[in-house]
Amino acid sequence: MLPIALLPERGSTYALNVDTAFWIIFYLSLVFFVIINVALIVFIIKYRRKPEDEEPGAPISHNTKLEIIWTIIPTILLFVIFWFGYRAYAKVKWPDKKPRLEIKITARQWGWTAEYPDGKKIITGTIKDNRAITEKDFPPIIFVPAGEPVQLLLTSTDVIHSFYVPAFRSKYDAIPGRYTKIWFQAKKPGEYPVFCTEYCGKWHSRMPAKVIALPPKKFDRFINIPVDKFNSTLANMPLDSIYAVLNLSDKEFEEWSGAQEKLLASLTPAERGKLLAQKLCVSCHSLDGSPGIGPTWKGLFGHEVELADGRKVVADENYLRESILDPQAKVVKGFQPVMPSFQGQLTEEQIMDIIEFIKTLK
Ligand code: HEC
Ligand SMILES: [Cu+2]
Structure with a gap:
């Protein structure tokens, strides 16, 4: 691999397959770029027309040995590219085992809505001003269990967006009027930024979000929070507060959600x-x-x-x-x-x- 960090950490189980295909194509291209350009320069200098070259030389018809070599070697290399490319494609396309759950993601101008099978709903919005986006501007959009496969069902309410998690090497278009699918398995707990990567209008670069991979125990707690309690309280809270709540004991959680509901009921x-x-x-x-x-x-x-x-x-x-x-x-x-x-x-x-x-x- 290169000595500089071109790509983010490999956060999903298939990230290595994708990177392998990428680096093989990258280095093959690099090697041939050098060979072709060195030959180009050498030939330009060595075979340039000199003053004494008045007459063209004898015509060359072909060179069987050379032609066989330059057919067979690239053919083998193309099979190598195909093999690693197809392996990565197959891994990204078909989950190894049945996903633990399917989350529906709806893109819109400009933000995301995630909906869990039980109806838990999280909505992210637009960072609408001209300051630089910082790490704090990435609100959670989905919580997933680390070490387990998760399936996303993507769609859009307006134009084409694309759900991209660089650390997972997961990217798929969210298309209006159609459902598309993508799966991934986070290798370890952590926070992984999400970007829209299909130009979707004025605030395209300002619909950031984050996938939160939780340790399995924490995820169970998350998934067991009753949907009405989640949607009326946690769904609108900053990430730190959500972590704090996931860390509460069952009893503390009951007290907390009671207090939150009172607070919410007091809003007009x-x-x-x-x-x-x-x-x-x-x-x-x-x-x-x-x-x-x-x-x-x-x-x-x-x-x-x-x-x-x-x-x-x-x-x-x-x-x-x-x-x-x-x-x-x-x-x-x-x-x-x-x-x-x-x-x-x-x-x-x-x-x-x-x-x-x-x-x-x-
Ligand atoms: C992508 C941009 C966009 C978003 C997001 C959006 N709107 Fe609009 N909205 C428009 C445009 C453009 C119009 C004017 C054209 C039309 O009437 O359809 C409009 C018109 C309206 C009107 C009529 C306004 C008038 O002056 O008569 C209302 C009411 C409205 N929007 C409500 C909402 C609400 C509520 C939301 C959020 C839940 C929302 N809009 C989100 C772009 C948007
Ligand atoms: Cu978008």
């Missing part, structure tokens, strides 16, 4: 809506009147909106609800119809919460 619908909107909507909608990809929400509620087809409507609750579930039904004048539908992503209660929040933005 508008406050709950604000939390959601900050994750899902503010990458396109400003709250303060400044321009964005979508219209600002400041002063929206109760006012007249001009549509692209010339109609005018008043932005009441029904209009807002329709705009969230079927954004293309009434497109606002001067804007592109690029808003993804949140049909199936938000519950009726969550939609009400967001509407209540929009109402407060006078």
Whole structure:
């Protein structure tokens, strides 16, 4: 391998297979690059036309020995490349054993939603400003057990995204209207960054996330947290707090989740809506009147909106609800119809919460 760290650590069971194929192709290319270019330079100098070369030399028809050599050697090398390439492909494509669980990942402009079989849901948002992204900006998107295979079922609500975990050498497109699959097995517990690697619009580089591989015991605790408790509390908390909660004893956990639920119950619908909107909507909608990809929400509620087809409507609750579930039904004048539908992503209660929040933005 090279003396410099070009690739991140190998965090999954098949990372070595992928790297082997990569380095074999890399070094073969390097060797032939040198051979061909040295020969090129030598021939240019040695066989250049000299002043005394008035007449062309005798024609050369062919050289059987040379031709056999330059056919057989590359053929063998191509089989070598095929063998290591296919082995890596097969490993990445087909799990060694049945995955422990399947997690659904939905990409959108610009963030990810993960859903567990029991309904646990984690949503990541957009880092929407121009500062450099740091390690702290990678929120958890999925928790997986280290040492066990996990399957992801990918899709997208709007354009093509790509779910890429460099340390696992796992990368697959998330395509609207279609499901794609990828699996991996983390070798040890740790935190592994996720990037979108299919250019998906303005904030493509700013939808970071993280795969958290937990020790098996911790993962069991995670998976056993009741879904309603998880979704109403932990799902929205920073990683440190989640670790802290996973470390609690059963009794401490009961107390903790009781206290959290009380806290959450004390939020008004508008406050709950604000939390959601900050994750899902503010990458396109400003709250303060400044321009964005979508219209600002400041002063929206109760006012007249001009549509692209010339109609005018008043932005009441029904209009807002329709705009969230079927954004293309009434497109606002001067804007592109690029808003993804949140049909199936938000519950009726969550939609009400967001509407209540929009109402407060006078
Ligand atoms: C990818 C960018 C994008 C995201 C994310 C997005 N929107 Fe939009 N939204 C738009 C665009 C563009 C329009 C204007 C075109 C149209 O009406 O479809 C719009 C229009 C709207 C309107 C109508 C506004 C008006 O002035 O009449 C509402 C309400 C709305 N969005 C709500 C939401 C909510 C709620 C969310 C989050 C759950 C959200 N949007 C997320 C891009 C987005
Ligand atoms: Cu993307």
